[in-house]
Amino acid sequence: MADVVFTFDDLNIGGVPDKLRSSDKDFESFEEGGKGKQSSFYGGAYWGETGGIESLSSDYGFYQDDSLEAGFTFSKYRPQEQQQQQQPFTDYGLLDGVSVNAASPPIQTCLEEIAKLGQIPTGIQDAAEMKKENQHPFSLASLGLLNNYGSGFKRLNGERRSEGANDITMLTKEEDRKLSTEEIMRVAGEMFIQSSCQTIDSISMLDHPFNLSFSGLSDQEIKDVELAGLLLAAAEKVGYQQYDRASRLLKQCDYMTFKTGNPVQRSVYYFAEALREKIERETGSASSKGLRRKPLFNLDEATMSLNPTTLACHGELPFCQITQFTGIQAIVENVAEAKRIHIIDLAIRNGVQWTVLMQALASRYECPLELLKITAVATNAKHLMEETGKRLSSFAQSLGIPFAFKIIMVSDMLDLKEDLFELDAEEAVAVYSAYAFRSMLATPNRLENIMRVVRVINPCLMVISEIEANHNSPIFVNRFIEVLFFFSAYFDCIATCMKQNYKNREIIESVFFSEGIKNMVAAEGEDRKVRHVNFDVWRAFFVRYGMEEVELSMASLYQADLIRKNFSCGSSCTLDMNGKCLLVGWKETPLHSLSVWKFL
Structure with missing residues (x-):
């Protein structure tokens, strides 16, 4: 089972009850997008209309590892591009306020002000440092x-x-x-x-x-x-x-x-x-x-509803589908023998990604599923979380999957505690974090608290997707x-x-990108809410918590390559490896990372 690449060609999502259909009011906050062309993702009219699972080629079937063809290659990670030297963490990849001890390779730099190799800033610049920067x-x-x-x-x-x-x-x-x-x-x-x-x-x-x-x-x-x-x-x-x-x-x-x-x-x-x-x-x-x-435009909240623009991003840009399918393939492999599966999602948004897991589990005849439980963690937009839960419950029912959806609402991530989770000793627990950590780079104490809670829960694996960039x-x-x-x-x-x-391209650029x-x-300072760091910084951070990076299987990598080739623009989408981490980029510029972790 662990060696099988899951497929959804034989599954009909079109039979999902009509209440899965997203409301026309979902996108009222973007007036220019309200009349845009309906896009689709994972499942026909109820989740959209084009570019979903049904559009995958007929080659997208079950494959054993021993039958995988060497038709795809992942080159060794080259930061920024092929000929460029790697920049030190201390240059621009900062986890402000988080102390990380990680060795950096020898690198030349033109800036005397950049800290020496091996040193990672332990806090946000104080007022004196910022004043000095402004003077020079x-x-x-x-x-x-x-x-x-x-x-x-x-x-x-x-x-x-x-x-x-x-x-x-x-x-x-x-x-x-x-x-x-x-x-x-x-x-x-x-x-x-x-x-x-x-x-x-x-x-x-x-x-x-x-x-x-x-x-x-x-x-x-x-x-x-x-x-x-x-x-x-x-x-x-x-x-x-x-x-x-x-x-x-x-x-x-x-x-x-x-x-x-x-x-x-x-x-x-x-x-x-x-x-x-x-x-x-x-x-x-x-x-x-x-x-x-x-107020800063809340991208995470905007993507919690199934509006035309977010569906267009999923259906027409390759990055989300590649990271989602690859990450879920890793989960499927690690819970292959589990009858009770518990997914903890730290940023569930519209929940479309879990329709992929449900279809994979529905085809698992050799080990019938007793319960799939998804726990969503959030600090706001409870009504959108509830709508996500209703859609997923209806979808699970249409596939005959025993399903439970739980919401953990906390006013602040500092209030997140392990006893808030309904854990069962018989469950196989997996944590899924898709772009959840980046929002806490400006408040590292919250990031630290989440990692402490996850470590206590001790999941069988943790799947992490993040932006691959140095914007901090x-x-x-x-x-x-x-x-x-x-x-x-x-x-x-x-x-x-x-x-x-x-129309959707204009909305993406003028609203999502512009903000x-x-x-x-x-x-x-505190006004700068949008921050990203590259995977090398995240790697050093996760290692501090006794986490070990897990190598992606050949089936997972093959999954990524299949999804890439499914897009008309897939030839420009590049897949590279940074150690055991998959980097998904555009014309050799890394844009997203996907990594899998376990606790030692």
């Missing part, structure tokens, strides 16, 4: 991180760029080879480094004698590189607290970009907005007071560069995968 802002051009993004430029269609110091000739095998959004940013970054001694206050970088070559780039790509260069220049001026000059550069960006343009233009549009908010916050303008009172640096320019390249890859992905779904970008770029 860093230049983007001298920043080792941006330099790495430029010098590590990826292969373009099999050919390398010229390595000359003043020659940025881009070589391609085909004249019509188009650069991705992230590649445009990388070219702009390298040009920015080489032209750092010049002043970029003109609308066109070509007006300056940088002695740079745009050979191999189309006219549109040249314009996009110029636009990205202006954005980088504006960010540097913000870092130097030269807000007037930054504002002038941002006005020049306005002439070249709009939120309905190509992916580069849309990226720059939203990052320019974030820089303006940063300036308003830093200068204490009247409008910034309103900004600080404005207290240094503005470090954080800006990381956020820019991360979202450049995402804007490129959205443009590729959702070409025909303009996150603004918070990560413009906010500081």
